[in-house]
Amino acid sequence: MTTRTTFKRSFYQDSVALMGLARELRTGAGVREAAALMGTPANLALMAEAGLLTDEARAAGPNDLVIVVSAESAGEADAALARAESLLTARRARVEASGRRLPRTLDSAARQLEGANLALISVPGAFAAAEARKALRRGLHVMLFSDNVRLEDEIALKRFAVARGLLLMGPDCGTAYLNGVPLGFANAVPRGRIGLVAASGTGLQQVVTLLAAAGEGVSQAVGVGGRDMSEPVAAAMTLAALDALGADPSTELIVVVGKPPAPAVRASVEARLRALGKPAVVAMLGREIATGSAGPLTTVATLEDAAAAAVARRAGRAFQPRAFSDVATARHRVKEYRAARGPGAAAVRGLYAGGTLAYEALLILEPLLGAGAVGGNLGGHGGGPHRVLDLGADEFTVGRAHPMLDAALRVEEIGRAAKEPDTAVLLVDVVLGHGAAPDPAGDIAPALEAARRGRRGLAVVASVVGTAADPQALAAQTARLEAAGAWVLPSNAQAARAAACIAGEARVAEALLAGGGA
Amino acid sequence: MMAPKLRVRALGTELASRLEAEPRLPRPHSVFTRAVNFETVDGTLFAVHGPGPLAAPFAIALERWRDDVADGGLTLDLGRARRVDLRVRPAWEFAEHARRLLRDGLLTTRGARGARGLDSPGARAARAALSGAIRRRDAADFLDAARELVGLGEGLTPAGDDYLVGTLAVLHRLAGGWPGAASVARALGAHAGDATTSVAAAFLRHAVAGQFSEPLRDLAMAESAAAARVAAATLAGMGATSGADTLAGVRAALDALARADVRA
Numbered sequence: 001m002t003t004r005t006t007f008k009r010s011f012y013q014d015s016v017a018l019m020g021l022a023r024e025l026r027t028g029a030g031v032r033e034a035a036a037l038m039g040t041p042a043n044l045a046l047m048a049e050a051g052l053l054t055d056e057a058r059a060a061g062p063n064d065l066v067i068v069v070s071a072e073s074a075g076e077a078d079a080a081l082a083r084a085e086s087l088l089t090a091r092r093a094r095v096e097a098s099g100r101r102l103p104r105t106l107d108s109a110a111r112q113l114e115g116a117n118l119a120l121i122s123v124p125g126a127f128a129a130a131e132a133r134k135a136l137r138r139g140l141h142v143m144l145f146s147d148n149v150r151l152e153d154e155i156a157l158k159r160f161a162v163a164r165g166l167l168l169m170g171p172d173c174g175t176a177y178l179n180g181v182p183l184g185f186a187n188a189v190p191r192g193r194i195g196l197v198a199a200s201g202t203g204l205q206q207v208v209t210l211l212a213a214a215g216e217g218v219s220q221a222v223g224v225g226g227r228d229m230s231e232p233v234a235a236a237m238t239l240a241a242l243d244a245l246g247a248d249p250s251t252e253l254i255v256v257v258g259k260p261p262a263p264a265v266r267a268s269v270e271a272r273l274r275a276l277g278k279p280a281v282v283a284m285l286g287r288e289i290a291t292g293s294a295g296p297l298t299t300v301a302t303l304e305d306a307a308a309a310a311v312a313r314r315a316g317r318a319f320q321p322r323a324f325s326d327v328a329t330a331r332h333r334v335k336e337y338r339a340a341r342g343p344g345a346a347a348v349r350g351l352y353a354g355g356t357l358a359y360e361a362l363l364i365l366e367p368l369l370g371a372g373a374v375g376g377n378l379g380g381h382g383g384g385p386h387r388v389l390d391l392g393a394d395e396f397t398v399g400r401a402h403p404m405l406d407a408a409l410r411v412e413e414i415g416r417a418a419k420e421p422d423t424a425v426l427l428v429d430v431v432l433g434h435g436a437a438p439d440p441a442g443d444i445a446p447a448l449e450a451a452r453r454g455r456r457g458l459a460v461v462a463s464v465v466g467t468a469a470d471p472q473a474l475a476a477q478t479a480r481l482e483a484a485g486a487w488v489l490p491s492n493a494q495a496a497r498a499a500a501c502i503a504g505e506a507r508v509a510e511a512l513l514a515g516g517g518a
Numbered sequence: 519m520m521a522p523k524l525r526v527r528a529l530g531t532e533l534a535s536r537l538e539a540e541p542r543l544p545r546p547h548s549v550f551t552r553a554v555n556f557e558t559v560d561g562t563l564f565a566v567h568g569p570g571p572l573a574a575p576f577a578i579a580l581e582r583w584r585d586d587v588a589d590g591g592l593t594l595d596l597g598r599a600r601r602v603d604l605r606v607r608p609a610w611e612f613a614e615h616a617r618r619l620l621r622d623g624l625l626t627t628r629g630a631r632g633a634r635g636l637d638s639p640g641a642r643a644a645r646a647a648l649s650g651a652i653r654r655r656d657a658a659d660f661l662d663a664a665r666e667l668v669g670l671g672e673g674l675t676p677a678g679d680d681y682l683v684g685t686l687a688v689l690h691r692l693a694g695g696w697p698g699a700a701s702v703a704r705a706l707g708a709h710a711g712d713a714t715t716s717v718a719a720a721f722l723r724h725a726v727a728g729q730f731s732e733p734l735r736d737l738a739m740a741e742s743a744a745a746a747r748v749a750a751a752t753l754a755g756m757g758a759t760s761g762a763d764t765l766a767g768v769r770a771a772l773d774a775l776a777r778a779d780v781r782a
Contacts, residue, residue, distance in 0.1 A: 012548040012674050012715070012717075013673075013674070017758070018672045018673060019672050019758075019759075022672075036672070037671070037672055037676075038669070038672075038673070038674070038676060038714075038715050040668070040669025040670070040676060040713055040714045040715065041669060041712075041713050042640075042666065042667070042668060042669040042670035042671075042676070042678060042713065042714075043669060043670060043671070043676065045640060046638050046640055046641075046670065046671075049638070049639065049640055050638075062669055062712065062713060062714050062715050062716075062719075063715050063716055105545070122542075122590060122591055127544065127558055127559030127560065130559045131559060148540075405522060406522075
């Protein structure tokens with residue numbers, strides 16, 4: 001008589017499955033008894049009573065599945081255990097085939113993918129820091145998708161990561177590209193020589209897609225989280241990422257994207273960029289940005305300019321910001337829209353899915369439409385008549401999906417804005433890429449068509465953040481918007497300017513559309 | 519960034535107040551065909567299943583089951599969720615009436631088959647000891663016997679644990695919570711953490727605090743014989759053998775109380 005045991009760590013099956021397994025094993029040749037039980041002390045005692053408890057089984061814990069077989073010979077016991085293994089494997093294969101099997105812990109994930117060096121963490125904010133710390137302790141870089149992580153936890157985690165030479169991207173980091181692998185909400189862009197550090201997800205997406213359109217690619221793009229360049233965090237991860245890009249031979253030029261940092265932080269970031277010796281473009285969206293070039297650094301005011309300056313620098317050309325890439329068409333379209341504007345219709349309604357894109361539009365519209373003239377939910381200086389809404393902000397997404405995934409809210413807002421008699425322009429963004437909705441343009445196009453049908457002279461101005469290689473395909477999405485009557489511009493910055501030209505005073509259009517072609 | 523939403527049909531009031539603050543699903547703990555248990559980083563479990571009665575005091579019933587529940591990144595939409603009070607409260611002066619209703623409820627489920635684990639010699643002895651302790655109102659013996667049952671038997675929630683949960687529901691309803699939530703919690707709750715599976719320990723911890731699955735709550739709190747029968751029949755169909763094992767605990771506790779001098 002031989003008793004053999006096997007146990008599986010943290011392995012769960014329901015009681016019917018386990019009873020079925022034990023029953024099946026008992027039918028094996030030479031098998032006298034078999035049991036398949038969770039390794040609780042009571043069950044181990046039960047096995048002991050039945051003479052089935054082996055030394056191996058004693059090591060099992062309450063969440064481990066213990067299979068024990070008593071048979072006439074060692075060969076028959078081993079054969080029964082092999083049979084148990086194949087029965088469990090077949091069951092697991094069925095579950096896997098249904099796409100349901102997932103690692104439940106970092107440890108089991110690490111076992112599934114030997115050599116993994118990065119963990120993407122998306123757990124509720126209250127627990128994210130603990131998971132991130134666990135991953136860092138294992139020597140993994142971390143992309144922390146979770147938001148609502150406490151500031152003090154972020155600071156501590158980043159210090160911990162920096163001390164170990166690891167990246168802690170986030171919290172609330174939605175986009176990154178590492179060694180050609182897009183992570184989170186990311187567009188399909190080619191690999192190339194430009195490395196990016198970004199405190200903004202859709203801001204990063206806008207820059208890399210415009211780089212792709214200009215034939216440039218991404219070496220690495222590191223998200224650092226929106227608070228990284230604040231005074232308390234002191235750009236801990238931005239500086240670490242810059243060091244990494246500085247040492248990365250595939251990175252020839254660096255672009256930094258974010259909101260304006262605290263002055264001392266800006267100084268340390270710029271000092272680090274200068275020390276790296278690689279050409280760099282800095283796009284910190286904000287009011288009163290002093291643009292221009294000094295040494296290796298070029299400072300720009302918009303996301304589009306960040307891409308254009310990087311492309312110019314790589315080509316050895318001087319960078320000249322421009323309001324429109326096709327001034328002639330812009331002049332023609334603006335003239336038409338202004339002529340068609342209804343009486344009293346002179347307001348821009350920006351309805352955005354991308355937070356940074358909304359903020360960029362606000363920054364562009366404010367000086368063009370007048371101080372205090374642009375309101376919304378982004379800390380605009382004014383209460384109207386113009387309005388820019390970030391529909392992905394918390395106050396809109398409570399109880400519903402983000403507008404990049406579910407257009408229902410934007411469709412409602414488009415309908416509402418179209419009914420307001422002073423609306424002259426609906427300004428919208430469409431963000432493509434992995435993780436975005438399968439047909440974001442198609443989701444809002446019917447609402448845009450309806451808005452235009454209901455309001456003679458209403459202009460719809462749009463931009464699409466995407467590439468030809470994105471799952472939704474840039475050309476198809478652009479065509480869908482154009483079919484709905486939208487004027488689709490190549491960047492969010494140009495779309496915002498176009499909106500200002502249509503809705504603003506005549507001098508705005510005259511200033512922006514002066515020169516640059518017939 | 520908000521993740522896709524899972525519309526919740528019902529959940530317990532206590533769980534609702536916790537999830538309102540953080541509705542995103544944590545990592546899966548165990549995955550079954552039509553249910554997924556999730557474990558938060560602090561070790562708290564909750565279960566997500568399709569429409570139907572709440573199968574655990576820590577369960578969430580969805581409007582519609584989705585096969586990608588375990589895939590991560592999903593957020594619960596509690597907007598229209600029914601909040602269910604899953605506590606079993608003492609019947610006090612109506613204990614005799616409540617006992618009759620419970621008995622009526624069990625009439626239809628006598629044949630429900632439980633797990634083999636409860637028939638082992640050790641389990642039979644522990645069950646007898648538990649019943650004896652209830653009859654004598656001997657808290658120390660009750661806890662000793664209960665510890666013997668914790669973690670005993672097949673399944674993700676071993677049969678002994680299911681049995682204890684059924685027993686505790688009856689004691690909460692008819693014995694004023696005897697032998698006292700605090701002492702049971704200390705002795706049994708702490709023990710369960712090491713002695714049984716994580717899911718069964720979660721059931722026990724809730725049971726000690728007077729919180730149960732919806733069918734068991736409905737059975738214990740039934741206001742008519744018909745309601746008790748419906749609840750018992752629903753409970754009998756829960757899990758692989760869990761419902762039947764729980765009913766065995768309910769029945770045993772009722773029998774023990776019937777032979778005791780109980781002044782609830």
